[in-house]
Amino acid sequence: MDSPGGRQRRHARKRVRPARRGVLIVNPRSGDGKAERADLVAKAEALGVRTIVLSPDDDLRALAEQAAADGADVLGMAGGDGSQALVADVARRHGLAFVCVPAGTRNHFALDLGLDRDDVAAALDAFGEAIEQRIDLALVGDEVFVNNVSLGVYGKVVQSGNYRDAKIATAAQILPELLSPDTEPFDLRFTGPEGTTAKTADVLLVSNNAYHLTSLSQFGTRARLDAGMLGIVTVTANRNGGLRALLSAESEERVDHFPGYREWTVREFEVGSGDELLDVGIDGEARKLAPPLRFRSLPGALRVRVPRREEPAGFWRKIRNWAKSVATSATSVLRRRSRS
Structure with missing residues (x-):
């Protein structure tokens, strides 16, 4: 078992300029039509992001590979976590930055990136001036x-x-x-x-x-x-x-x-x-x-972009833990006072 001392250092977060040739692949069926309800395609195109709408018979990996071959510098996916993993894998293989748009059902990946899962369209801001950081992916066999x-x-x-x-x-x-x-x-x-x-x-x-x-x-x-x-x-x-x-x-x-x-x-x-x-x-x-x-x-396989206003998920978790610890300490003090 690896010791805590063997863990990787955090990768620095940095501000980056807007994507020059951003591409977003949209799964309109994911999350019971969440992308359509958020009007993602129109909002992305208004930001200058090219969109590819996934059809039932389309090969998602092939579409992502073609987008990379056509010169995308930032590749995004609006869909569930399984689709996020596949497109993120294409992005990391080509050294492209990745944008997660939480248009799936549960969106666990987006949660841990610090994104607002209830505001799907807000994630599109990561194609503009954004924060970029390297994060890990994982493999089972050769599948990310x-x-x-x-x-x-x-x-x-x-x-x-x-x-x-x-x-x-x-x-x-x-x-x-x-x-x-x-x-x-x-x-x-x-x-x-x-x-x-x-x-x-x-x-x-x-x-x-x-x-x-x-x-x-x-x-x-x-x-x-x-x-x-x-x-x-x-x-x-x-x-x-x-x-x-x-x-x-x-x-x-x-x-x-x-x-x-x-x-x-x-x-x-x-x-x-x-x-x-x-x-x-x-x-x-x-x-x-x-x-x-x-x-x-x-480790550090993927360059991921998030909107500049977003804070990392760990930041808010620390705040919540701090608040909980203060509340617990205060309760203990009150109990001791009530006994005296």
């Missing part, structure tokens, strides 16, 4: 992801056709079946934080940098996107009675206090299995991959 890869229970849950529209309800319905005493444990083999070999986990999450996780269904947030590390979370429940405790911890958003919860960070990670294919969720997209799955961090 920006958020996480889930295996075990949530790798199975993502395969459900109902998952995208009703994530929590779908998980609640499937979890008891997957974790019943009659169900075979997941065959997931990996090295734990102490260097010992594990043969199973009910939940296995590999993320691009470490999450602060209190709920499995809601996932969490990342204080950093440039630590050069993979975050690993595993949860193992006792099949004879442990499910109720796990569901209780999940409902109270205290899953990190569940006895079978573990988390650590590494630069590389491997998952083996005797199964021919593993059910996997890559940035929320259902996949089936042949083991072994090899993961690694790509």
